[in-house]
Structures are given as C-alpha cells and as structure tokens.
Amino acid sequence: MNDQDISIAVVATQVASRTKPSNYPEPFASRMAGREKRPLGDLFGLSNFGVNLTKLLPGAGSALRHAxxxxxxxxxxxxxxxxxxxxxxxxxxxxxxxxxxxxxxGNAHQLLNRTGEEVHYLEVGDRSAGDSAVYPDDDLQADLLDGKWRFAHKDGSPY
Incomplete structure (x- = not known):
C-alpha cells in the first residue's frame, strides 16, 4: 500500500467486507456464518492496531470464545x-x-447475538508480534507468525 492508496475519510458502512469471512480452519470457520467484518484501520494504513466495523446477524457469534x-x-x-x-x-x-x-x-470472551435484530459494533485490537490465542471451548490454539495466524489442535498437531 502506498500513500496514494490511503484514504482520508470514508463512510464506514460503505467499506467492503472481508472477502474471507474467517481465518479459522474447518470445522470452526463455518461457525462464523452471519458475521461480517469491515476492516476500517487497513484503509488508513494503520499498522499498530486494527479497527473493524462488525455486524452479527441473529444467531451469529463474533468469534470462538478466546483469550x-x-x-x-x-x-x-x-x-x-x-x-x-x-x-x-x-x-x-x-x-x-x-x-x-x-x-x-486468560479471560476468554466472545459476543453472541441471541436476538432477532442485527448487532453492529466496533472492535479494536493491537497487532502485537508473537501473539497467541487459546480457545477453552474448542480443540484449537493459534500463534501469530509473520503476520498470519497458524492454527493447531491443543496437542500441537496442525489443522
């Protein structure tokens, strides 16, 4: 991305949604049906933290419960x-x-939309190198390596 590609200001709801709805491997990725993320921070070239405008349809979840x-x-x-x-x-x-x-x-968290209406929220997270995530309810763990999440079973075997 060069300086000419960086936006000054945008209407957040008009930003394109992620093309890939989830980075999780199956069978977890399909559990993210009904979640739509619009990556706002990337438009401005932000590198220290990310910002998403996220929509959850009725019955959808924000993520697997994680820390x-x-x-x-x-x-x-x-x-x-x-x-x-x-x-x-x-x-x-x-x-x-x-x-x-x-x-x-270690406090694992997630949002669930158990209502009949859409949920819209902003999520902000830093982009700390060497991050990892645990998923206490699922046979999944993740490590952030070279800017990409690598997923494995809790015993360390890869997906």
Missing part, C-alpha cells in the same frame, strides 16, 4: 443487544456500552 497472550482488545456497541460471554459469565450489552479485554489475563 490473547499479547493483544489487547476493545469493543463498542453501536446497535443491538449482544450477549458478552466471558469466564465470569454472561453480560447483556446495549448500544453505548463498551468492554475491554486485557492481554495475558
């Missing part, structure tokens, strides 16, 4: 009422609410 070793994450609810699921339990969220997930705590 990062080095990446802090933050969400801000714009529309709808998702359920935040963490190690501490479930918390109903509403527009204007936000939540943050500090890296290294």
């Amino acid at each position: 990062h070793s080095k990446q802090d994450e933050f969400i801000y609810i714009l529309h709808g009422h998702p359920m935040l699921v963490t190690d501490a339990g479930e918390t109903q969220l509403s527009p204007g609410m936000c939540a943050g997930f500090k890296a290294g705590t």
